[in-house]
Amino acid sequence: MINKNRLLGKLNFYIIGIAYLIIIPVVFYNSPYILSIIINASILSCISLGVWLTFVIGRINIGQAAFVGIGGYTTAVLLTKFGISFWICLPLSGIIAALLSLILGFALLRLKGVYFAMITLTLTALMNLVFLNAIFITNGPNGIMNIKRPGALIIGSFTIIPPFGEGNYIPFYYLVAFILVICLVSIWRLYNSRIGWIFQSLRQSETLAQSIGINIVKYRIVAYTICGFLGGIGGSLFTVYIQNIFPESFKIVDSIYYMLYCFLGGLDYIFGPVVGAFLLIISFELLRSIQRYQELIYAIIMIGVMLWLPNGILSLKFYRTIKIRKEKKIGDLRQKMKKRE
Amino acid sequence: MVNQIIVNGIILGSTYALIALGLTLIFGIMNVLNFAHGQMYMVGTFVMYYTYGVYGYNFFIALLVTIFVLAIIGVIFERFFFRRLLYYAKREEVSMLLAMGSALLVENSALIFFGEKRRGIKPIAEGVYNIFNAYIPVQRLIIFLMAILFIITFLVLMQNTKTGRALRALAQDKEVTYLMGVNVNRVSMIGFAAGAALAGISGAILALIFPIFSGSGTGMSIKAFTMIMIGGAGVIPGAIIGGFILGMLESVGYGLLGGSSTYLVIYFGVIVFLIFRPNGIMGKPWG
Numbered sequence: 001m002i003n004k005n006r007l008l009g010k011l012n013f014y015i016i017g018i019a020y021l022i023i024i025p026v027v028f029y030n031s032p033y034i035l036s037i038i039i040n041a042s043i044l045s046c047i048s049l050g051v052w053l054t055f056v057i058g059r060i061n062i063g064q065a066a067f068v069g070i071g072g073y074t075t076a077v078l079l080t081k082f083g084i085s086f087w088i089c090l091p092l093s094g095i096i097a098a099l100l101s102l103i104l105g106f107a108l109l110r111l112k113g114v115y116f117a118m119i120t121l122t123l124t125a126l127m128n129l130v131f132l133n134a135i136f137i138t139n140g141p142n143g144i145m146n147i148k149r150p151g152a153l154i155i156g157s158f159t160i161i162p163p164f165g166e167g168n169y170i171p172f173y174y175l176v177a178f179i180l181v182i183c184l185v186s187i188w189r190l191y192n193s194r195i196g197w198i199f200q201s202l203r204q205s206e207t208l209a210q211s212i213g214i215n216i217v218k219y220r221i222v223a224y225t226i227c228g229f230l231g232g233i234g235g236s237l238f239t240v241y242i243q244n245i246f247p248e249s250f251k252i253v254d255s256i257y258y259m260l261y262c263f264l265g266g267l268d269y270i271f272g273p274v275v276g277a278f279l280l281i282i283s284f285e286l287l288r289s290i291q292r293y294q295e296l297i298y299a300i301i302m303i304g305v306m307l308w309l310p311n312g313i314l315s316l317k318f319y320r321t322i323k324i325r326k327e328k329k330i331g332d333l334r335q336k337m338k339k340r341e
Numbered sequence: 342m343v344n345q346i347i348v349n350g351i352i353l354g355s356t357y358a359l360i361a362l363g364l365t366l367i368f369g370i371m372n373v374l375n376f377a378h379g380q381m382y383m384v385g386t387f388v389m390y391y392t393y394g395v396y397g398y399n400f401f402i403a404l405l406v407t408i409f410v411l412a413i414i415g416v417i418f419e420r421f422f423f424r425r426l427l428y429y430a431k432r433e434e435v436s437m438l439l440a441m442g443s444a445l446l447v448e449n450s451a452l453i454f455f456g457e458k459r460r461g462i463k464p465i466a467e468g469v470y471n472i473f474n475a476y477i478p479v480q481r482l483i484i485f486l487m488a489i490l491f492i493i494t495f496l497v498l499m500q501n502t503k504t505g506r507a508l509r510a511l512a513q514d515k516e517v518t519y520l521m522g523v524n525v526n527r528v529s530m531i532g533f534a535a536g537a538a539l540a541g542i543s544g545a546i547l548a549l550i551f552p553i554f555s556g557s558g559t560g561m562s563i564k565a566f567t568m569i570m571i572g573g574a575g576v577i578p579g580a581i582i583g584g585f586i587l588g589m590l591e592s593v594g595y596g597l598l599g600g601s602s603t604y605l606v607i608y609f610g611v612i613v614f615l616i617f618r619p620n621g622i623m624g625k626p627w628g
Contacts, residue, residue, distance in 0.1 A: 060437055111615060111619050114437070114574060117437060119611075122567060122570070126605065253445070260438070263438055299445035302438060303422065303443060306435055310435050
């Protein structure tokens with residue numbers, strides 16, 4: 001029975017993977033609108049995956065928009081002012097965001113619970129002000145416009161990736177999809193490895209984890225650094241994708257949305273942020289006529305999810321099986337009692 | 342110049358302390374960080390705008406109306422959102438996200454009802470005093486006195502009434518409060534209403550000097566969080582100290598640096614400060 005379930009789960013996984021990587025780009029290759037929605041959702045899920053990892057270590061991270069902004073501005077400045085190839089900018093943005101989160105992590109991660117939430121919130125506000133005020137780098141509130149699409153990736157004399165044309169979404173789709181899949185697989189490996197178990201133990205009790213001899217400072221900083229890296233990569237992709245960047249795109253509300261995606265999908269599942277992001281983005285494109293009320297509906301969804309579905313959408317299926325199992329157990333017990341009487 | 346900055350800081354600090362008090366009250370009794378606190382402040386400014394500015398009632402009647410409206414909002418939040426959630430929730434993140442959701446809900450409803458226009462209301466008093474070489478508009482003096490009055494009233498009520506004692510007990514230990522025969526549900530509802538009303542009061546009196554617009558909530562929320570982080574969360578004296586410190590810093594910053602770089606420096610300073618004192622000036626270790 002368990003094997004069958006597991007097989008079905010694997011099958012679902014492959015079907016979704018094939019649909020995502022092959023069927024969607026083949027079917028919609030000449031409808032940039034649909035592709036752009038999916039690219040958007042993919043980048044958002046990559047960013048939210050970082051937030052999800054900080055939830056795993058039991059921290060409420062409202063500072064992701066800061067790292068997304070760092071990644072985005074790194075790419076924008078390097079591309080426009082220094083003319084460096086996008087293929088160097090992309091990892092560099094991730095690394096710079098990761099370095100920043102490493103340094104900040106030493107200080108910020110000493111705070112717990114609500115204090116951590118408040119300080120990361122302040123971090124988002126601080127970074128937004130930095131982007132606004134560092135006019136000589138970021139061009140202030142006017143932002144940086146006309147960012148070029150990625151050029152060709154050439155190593156030696158081989159062209160590994162041809163330059164991305166304007167208006168052609170397929171290469172970009174594959175780039176984003178490839179990065180999302182890599183991120184998902186590596187986070188999945190991490191989550192199921194020893195480090196993943198240590199992360200989960202940090203959530204339950206840091207004191208207890210420390211008493212077993214786990215270097216909690218090291219591991220929580222590792223988690224936060226990965227979070228920053230994913231944020232930086234996401235920011236870099238976003239910048240190249242929309243081809244401009246403004247401080248307005250990295251506000252507290254955005255940080256809150258990244259958390260919302262995680263919660264909507266479910267905090268106990270690696271696919272949680274991905275499911276949440278895709279669901280919200282796609283459903284909002286379907287309800288395009290009410291985009292004026294988008295934030296209001298986001299808020300209502302947020303409250304509704306918290307009140308009636310606190311474990312996320314992915315928990316629905318599992319919830320039912322557990323309930324049935326419990327009822328069965330109780331039924332068995334009752335029968336035993338009757339026999340004894 | 343220096344006197345002026347100090348006087349401005351004290352006046353601003355008194356109203357900020359009022360905001361931080363409401364936030365810390367709700368945090369202390371329910372362990373919920375009320376992200377909608379700034380939005381409650383914003384609702385307070387709008388209630389004041391309509392009762393005093395548009396319909397022309399007396400200022401103090403408008404103040405009472407504001408307190409009443411915000412207390413009702415607080416009761417609704419506690420009764421329908423947080424009580425149910427805190428009963429079921431297994432992770433603390435859940436209550437926080439609910440609070441964020443309610444903040445977004447209030448802000449966007451306000452945006453739909455009131456639009457993005459910035460408004461102002463007519464002053465309640467004209468004239469300027471000159472005390473210690475500093476110019477103080479009469480209006481700001483009245484605001485300062487009202488804020489101090491409300492802070493003292495709040496402290497006295499917390500210290501001397503039965504409900505106040507129950508609220509303080511609830512902040513210390515919920516289970517024991519149950520054992521003492523306190524109706525915890527009722528008391529925490531009163532606490533939430535009082536916290537919301539404090540936000541509303543500060544909104545109502547700050548509406549006289551600050552612009553009234555539907556986006557003012559988020560900024561005020563962050564300010565309130567900063568005050569609480571400086572002073573220490575869940576501690577009443579900490580909230581008052583934090584409020585005055587932030588008011589003073591803001592006043593000094595606007596005097597010396599001006600505009601948007603003030604808060605850049607303040608936020609940076611707060612992060613550095615928290616490295617050395619993670620629980621603020623008076624906070625208990627928590628988490």
